[in-house]
Amino acid sequence: MDINKIISETKKIDKEYHYFNTIDDSPKKEGNGNLNNVAVSVKDCICVKDMESRAGSKILSTYKPVFDATVIQRIRKEGAVIIGKTAQDAFGFGSFSTNVGKDMKIPLNPFDKERACGGSSGGAAGFTQKSTFKHIALGQSTGGSIVAPASFCGVVGLCPTYGRISRYGLMDYANSLDKIGPIAKTVEEVALMLEIIAGYDEKESTTLNEPVPKYTSYIKKDIKNLKIGIIKEAFGKGIEAELKEKVEEGIKMLEQQGAKIEDISLPLTKKYGVETYYLLAMCEASTNLAKFCGMRYGASEQIKGNFNEYFSNIRSDYFNDESKRRIIIGTFARMAGYRDAYYIKAAKVRAKIIDEYKKAFEKVDLLVSPTMPFVAPRFKEIEKLSPLQNYMADTLTVGPNLAGLPHISVPIGTNKDKMPIGLMLTADHLKEETLIQASSKLEK
Amino acid sequence: MVNFTSDIVIGLEIHVELKTDSKLFCSCKRSGTEGEEPNTRTCQVCLGHPGSKPVLNKKAVEFAIKLALATDSKIAEELIFSRKSYFYPDMSKNYQITQYEVPLATDGKIKLESKKEIGLVRIHMEEDPAALVHPAGMKDSKYVLVDYNRSGDPLVEVVTKPDLTSPGEARDFMKQLITILEYLEIFDVDNCIIKADANISIKESSYTRAEIKNITGFKEIERALNYEVARQKKEVEEGKKIVQETRAWDSEKGITFSLRTKETEADYGYIVDPNLVKIDLTKEWINEIKKQMPELAHEKLAKFTKEHGIKEEMAKVISKDKALAEMFEAVSTAVNPELAAKWIRRELTRVLNYNKKKLKDTEIKESHMIELLKLIEEKKITETVAQRIIEKLVEKSFDIGRYVKEQGLETVSDQGEIEKLCKEAIKEAPQAVEEYKAGKEKALNFVVGIVMKKSRGKASPKEVNEILKKLIY
Incomplete structure (x- = not known):
């Protein structure tokens, strides 16, 4: 499809489903390579030079980055066409893409407009499902923001090992947890994108200086003797029955193709994962969001009062409720007197959770679970959730995110309402190829 | 609570800008050209743009390690940076990347001229904030301008124990520190910032301390502290109560004034900066840096007095200035060390001071001094002639032998x-x-x-x- 057609098609879809915060009217293809003429949508929190990039927030409205994120540089070189910036919960603060910035539109589920896309990479996953041309999305995950929307929208989403892909140019939510990753219709497209954007970056201190395998060569590779552990805790209370069935069918498919299945228990992750995740993420987020004060870039207003008053006014007016909640809780948890009880303790528990996973990977190659405990919820159901219930939606995804482990969500079928269900595989650090190998065996 | 006994108790926190080529976390140049435009020596990192990430300047770490080694400090096993959060217009991210729980080095010491040892609590690294410009002075400006050219410059902070017992000692401490920094070639006295915050208290008030912020220069330290001692004594004599407070030093008026009195420990909500990885300060690395360490002023002093047989007073002056010390070492291999010391200490420094120059600003080389002093030793020229030649040499280099001949300056021995x-x-x-x-x-x-x-x-x-x-x- 030619570029103009792609853009008009994108606009048509966006008008109905609100997947984009910015669409480029006349995108240019620069390089030449493995992504020639592939349309790539970019989550709003990833910097694209000269294209309004605001991490889904109002406070960054009008902000046009002065540089390209490393992943953007890499895909440009391969001939990708960057079509625009996809909708998300502001700064990634949400599981349903309903916490969009003030005055911004909530993306709608491609299967049912009454339902959410999942978050926070909601626009990316929804548009991936709806696109009628070759398209790969760049998403981003801190606690599940790639696999959750992929599962709700019936597409494939891969969140890599922490440090596998450069975060240079990714607007920070929680730096020790943030990862960029691909969302696409097929595992093969996800593998292709990963191959291009993974690898060391001298501009980003936390990237790993490890060789990048040819991930696409693992597609449909034999999984005989691959050991897969079923996370016991992920099939218990609170998981929709129909969803459980479908995931179990998926596990059977893997077993029929030669994988060895056994049970694995991750009690610590189940018990403390969500709390640990939210404490650390909020502590880091509250420092990351401090720079947004209406002074150097983004939204600004007539200056009234001293700088404290000005910063407070801007931040009060422009941040949405969820951003304020996370700033306040995060700031509280790192204040003297509380810091040891919350921030420091959470960091210790995180180390124990990593340990629990590492022990599991001494026994198996992959872990399997549902991606989300339920299918995409309706907006009216989400409205009724308390913040805490909201956070509990991430029960299954925070574990691998805290441990920095690669994980993938693949569609495994639908429920009676025709809503998609996702199966999640988690691998040991830097074992993305095993995820690709096994998940491609689940595709029809 | 420490039990103090001296009349005056002083502790210093000193910020030193390191003489690196680039800033601490980005590749922007550290030092600008004279009269540069504000906000031109910046990038997305030092301006704190969203998405930008810091990358540590290893050279700055090496410089800081040199200081730790020179002060016999205990160096940490890992280099860990934290975020210190507070809102201020000069902060590009509204947090400063600094070190908190585990500083680069602890438990060091610096000897004063009197040989008294001053303990160092810690030495840590951090980034400099931007500069605030008050167009109508600090008190009267309706607005401030922010210049981020300085934002992200590498600093080390040196915190002393409250071991100093007089303003004079504080001044001497600063001098000793600057001598060390210059010897290590990690600091440029002409274009790097060095400033101190001083905590000071007196016995009469049961050591209720005042903190004086941002004093620049070692002479200023002494002035500010002298003023503060006198002020505190007077307040006590007048029956007023000394309160714990933060004060500022007004160099022009020569006074300190109160900035804020309610001193609660500021809460900076420190967290480890997750954008930076912990760096192992390995033995191999430290040893590598140790190999590059120059002989320091106190070592040279000992050598000059013991090995070269130079009087202590003279050796002190020469050893304090690395360039002079190195000049002396070279010259004394060719001529009598006492003669060399005398001429470097008296004549060369006299002429340099008169011309407000440093040795590095002139073309005077060791070979010049050797030739000149040999002429004196051989009684071929008089000391008066030699003095005149040095005065000329400060301006520009020339062939001394030929000059003496051409001008007929040989000693009249007829x-x-x-x-x-x-x-x-x-x-x-x-x-x-x-x-x-x-x-x-x-x-x-x-x-x-x-x-x-x-x-x-x-x-x-x-x-x-x-x-x-x-x-x-």
């Missing part, structure tokens, strides 16, 4: 010639001669002066003196 000049002088200054005869020894100097003038300094004053005495009697 006795007949000198006698002739002496006789002329006696005739020209009958009054001085009479006074001398009457027993006024000093009167002869006037006559010697005339002879020296006539010989254009080429005659040896000692010789002239002897001849005159002979002629007058």
Whole structure:
């Protein structure tokens, strides 16, 4: 499809489903390579030079980055066409893409407009499902923001090992947890994108200086003797029955193709994962969001009062409720007197959770679970959730995110309402190829 | 609570800008050209743009480690950076990347001139915030301008124990620190910032301390602290209560004034900066840096007095300035060390000070000093001529041997010639001669002066003196 057609098609879809915060009217293809003429949508929190990039927030409205994120540089070189910036919960603060910035539109589920896309990479996953041309999305995950929307929208989403892909140019939510990753219709497209954007970056201190395998060569590779552990805790209370069935069918498919299945228990992750995740993420987020004060870039207003008053006014007016909640809780948890009880303790528990996973990977190659405990919820159901219930939606995804482990969500079928269900595989650090190998065996 | 006994207790927190090429976390140049435009030496990292990430400047770490080694500090096993959060317009991210729980180094010490040891609590690294410009002065400006050119410059913070007991000691501490920094070549006194916050208290107030912020320069430290001691004593004498407070130093007026009194520990909500990885300060790395460590001022001082047999007073002055010390070491291999020391300490520094120059600003080389001092040793020129040559050398380099020949500056050693000049002088200054005869020894100097003038300094004053005495009697 030619570029103009792609853009008009994108606009048509966006008008109905609100997947984009910015669409480029006349995108240019620069390089030449493995992504020639592939349309790539970019989550709003990833910097694209000269294209309004605001991490889904109002406070960054009008902000046009002065540089390209490393992943953007890499895909440009391969001939990708960057079509625009996809909708998300502001700064990634949400599981349903309903916490969009003030005055911004909530993306709608491609299967049912009454339902959410999942978050926070909601626009990316929804548009991936709806696109009628070759398209790969760049998403981003801190606690599940790639696999959750992929599962709700019936597409494939891969969140890599922490440090596998450069975060240079990714607007920070929680730096020790943030990862960029691909969302696409097929595992093969996800593998292709990963191959291009993974690898060391001298501009980003936390990237790993490890060789990048040819991930696409693992597609449909034999999984005989691959050991897969079923996370016991992920099939218990609170998981929709129909969803459980479908995931179990998926596990059977893997077993029929030669994988060895056994049970694995991750009690610590189940018990403390969500709390640990939210404490650390909020502590880091509250420092990351401090720079947004209406002074150097983004939204600004007539200056009234001293700088404290000005910063407070801007931040009060422009941040949405969820951003304020996370700033306040995060700031509280790192204040003297509380810091040891919350921030420091959470960091210790995180180390124990990593340990629990590492022990599991001494026994198996992959872990399997549902991606989300339920299918995409309706907006009216989400409205009724308390913040805490909201956070509990991430029960299954925070574990691998805290441990920095690669994980993938693949569609495994639908429920009676025709809503998609996702199966999640988690691998040991830097074992993305095993995820690709096994998940491609689940595709029809 | 420490039990203090001295009349005055002072502790310093000193910020030193390191002389690196680039900033601490980005590749922007650290030092600008003179008169540069504000906010031009910046990038997305030091401006705190969303998505940008810091990358640590290893050179700055090496510089800081050198300081830790030079002060016998205990170096941490890992380098860990934290975020110190507070809102201020000069902070590009509204947090500063600094070190908190585990500083780069602890438990160091620096010796004062008096040999008293001052303990160092810690040495840590951090980034400099931007500069605030108050167009109408700090108190009267309606707005401030922010210049981020300085944002992200590498700093080390040195925190002393409250071991200093007088403003003079504080000044000497700063001097010793600067000498170390200059020896290590990690600091440029002409274009790097060094500033101190001083905590000071006196016995009379049961050591209730005031913190004086942002004092620049070692002379200023002494001035500010002297003022503060006097102020605190006066307040106590007048029956007023000293309160714990933060004060500012107004250098122009020579006073300190209160900034804020309610001192609760500021809560900066420190977290480890997750954008930076912990860096192992391995033994191998430290040893590598140790190999590059120069001999320090106190080591040179000991060597000069013991091995070269130079008087302590002279050796102290020479060893304090690395360039002079190195000059001395080279020159004393070729000429008598005492002569070398004397001429470097007295004449060379006199001429440099007079011209407000440092050795590095001139073209004077070791070879110049060696040639000159050899001429003196061989009595080929007089000291007066040599002084004049140094004065000329400060301006520009030239061939000393040829210059002496061309200008006919060799010492007049022809006795007949000198006698002739002496006789002329006696005739020209009958009054001085009479006074001398009457027993006024000093009167002869006037006559010697005339002879020296006539010989254009080429005659040896000692010789002239002897001849005159002979002629007058």
